[in-house]
Amino acid sequence: MTDQLSAVFAALADPTRRAILARLRDGEATVAELAEPFAMSQPAVSKHLKVLEQAGLISRTRRATARLSHLEAGPLRAARDWLADYRAYWRESHDRLDDLLTQLKENER
Amino acid sequence: MTDQLSAVFAALADPTRRAILARLRDGEATVAELAEPFAMSQPAVSKHLKVLEQAGLISRTRRATARLSHLEAGPLRAARDWLADYRAYWRESHDRLDDLLTQLKENER
DNA sequence: CGCATCCTTAACCTAATGGTTCTGAAACGC
DNA sequence: GCGTTTCAGAACCATTAGGTTAAGGATGCG
Numbered sequence: 591m592t593d594q595l596s597a598v599f600a601a602l603a604d605p606t607r608r609a610i611l612a613r614l615r616d617g618e619a620t621v622a623e624l625a626e627p628f629a630m631s632q633p634a635v636s637k638h639l640k641v642l643e644q645a646g647l648i649s650r651t652r653r654a655t656a657r658l659s660h661l662e663a664g665p666l667r668a669a670r671d672w673l674a675d676y677r678a679y680w681r682e683s684h685d686r687l688d689d690l691l692t693q694l695k696e697n698e699r
Numbered sequence: 700m701t702d703q704l705s706a707v708f709a710a711l712a713d714p715t716r717r718a719i720l721a722r723l724r725d726g727e728a729t730v731a732e733l734a735e736p737f738a739m740s741q742p743a744v745s746k747h748l749k750v751l752e753q754a755g756l757i758s759r760t761r762r763a764t765a766r767l768s769h770l771e772a773g774p775l776r777a778a779r780d781w782l783a784d785y786r787a788y789w790r791e792s793h794d795r796l797d798d799l800l801t802q803l804k805e806n807e808r
Numbered sequence: 809c810g811c812a813t814c815c816t817t818a819a820c821c822t823a824a825t826g827g828t829t830c831t832g833a834a835a836c837g838c
Numbered sequence: 839g840c841g842t843t844t845c846a847g848a849a850c851c852a853t854t855a856g857g858t859t860a861a862g863g864a865t866g867c868g
Contacts, residue, residue: 593714595717596712596713596714599708599709599711599712600708600709600712600855602708602781603705603708603709603712604705604855604856605702605705606856608704608781611785612784615784615785615788620814620815621814621815621816622814622815630856630857630858631857631858631859632814632815632816633815633816633817633857633858633859634856634857634858636815636816636817637855637856637857638856640816641855652864652865654813654814654865654866655812655813655814655815655864655865655866656813656814656815656865657814657815657816661785661788663785663788663789664789666782666785666788666789667789669778669782670779670782670783670786672711672717673775673778673779673782674779675721675724676720676724676770676772676775677779679724679770679772679775680772680773680775680776713825713826715826729844729845730844730845730846731844731845739826739827739828740827740828740829741844741845741846742827742828742829742845742846742847743826743827743828745845745846745847746825746826746827746846747826749846750825761834761835763834763835763836763843763844764834764835764836764842764843764844764845765835765843765844765845766844766845766846809868810867810868811866811867811868812865812866812867812868813864813865813866813867814863814864814865815862815863815864815865816861816862816863816864817860817861817862817863818859818860818861818862819858819859819860819861820857820858820859820860821856821857821858822855822856822857822858823854823855823856823857824853824854824855824856825852825853825854825855826851826852826853826854827850827851827852827853828849828850828851828852829848829849829850830847830848830849830850831846831847831848831849832845832846832847832848833844833845833846833847834843834844834845834846835842835843835844835845836841836842836843836844837840837841837842837843838839838840838841838842
């Protein structure tokens with residue numbers, strides 16, 4: 591798992607880590623806040639945060655004794671770009687106009 | 700890794716498996732053909748194919764003694780959909796018109 | 809300074825991952 | 839039907855992943 595893309599996909603393969611990322615969309619959070627929803631110890635969550643950090647998906651700062659995690663979604667773009675190369679193979683409709691309308695609708699929400 | 704999405708991301712976390720998927724965009728292939736580019740034994744490739752199959756990313760048929768693998772990109776759509784929820788957090792520009800133009804350009808290629 | 813708070817690190821365990829070699833099954837060609 | 843080809847499965851091994859508990863480091867407060 592030497593490359594960045596593998597690290598990102600590996601990080602996303604764990605539901606706990608995906609939930610952490612989802613939580614961080616609402617803003618920075620302490621380790622205790624991030625750990626609260628999960629039935630696991632706080633060091634376990636710390637390990638997940640380390641994985642996310644090494645994949646570049648979060649950054650971390652300090653505020654007093656607390657460590658704050660921040661979402662860094664940049665690497666997700668690389669994952670999206672990789673997936674984009676397969677769009678033609680999962681798409682039901684190959685109509686370009688239809689695609690445009692779908693994307694307009696996506697853009698609307 | 701009980702859920703489908705985790706299985707898909709886990710499957711994509713390995714460069715060998717991503718390369719296999721890339722190869723299969725050019726059409727079905729035998730195990731020997733898929734194994735050829737890699738410096739690993741045939742059973743190792745068989746294991747990777749099993750992971751891809753269990754993630755729903757390939758299907759397999761027989762032709763004589765050969766086993767053919769076929770790309771099944773459907774599950775990639777779920778991965779793409781998950782990533783889509785983070786678009787707003789990686790985009791530099793949040794201008795809706797800019798988004799539209801980017802998407803039109805994507806649609807063009 | 810002394811202590812509480814918040815979190816990380818260390819040490820450990822189990823199970824899964826990714827590889828190997830060796831054996832064996834399934835389908836065809838003769 | 840017998841051997842060949844093509845692949846999967848079994849058995850094994852080393853490493854990584856995901857969890858635990860216990861201990862310790864950094865920061866702020868009285």
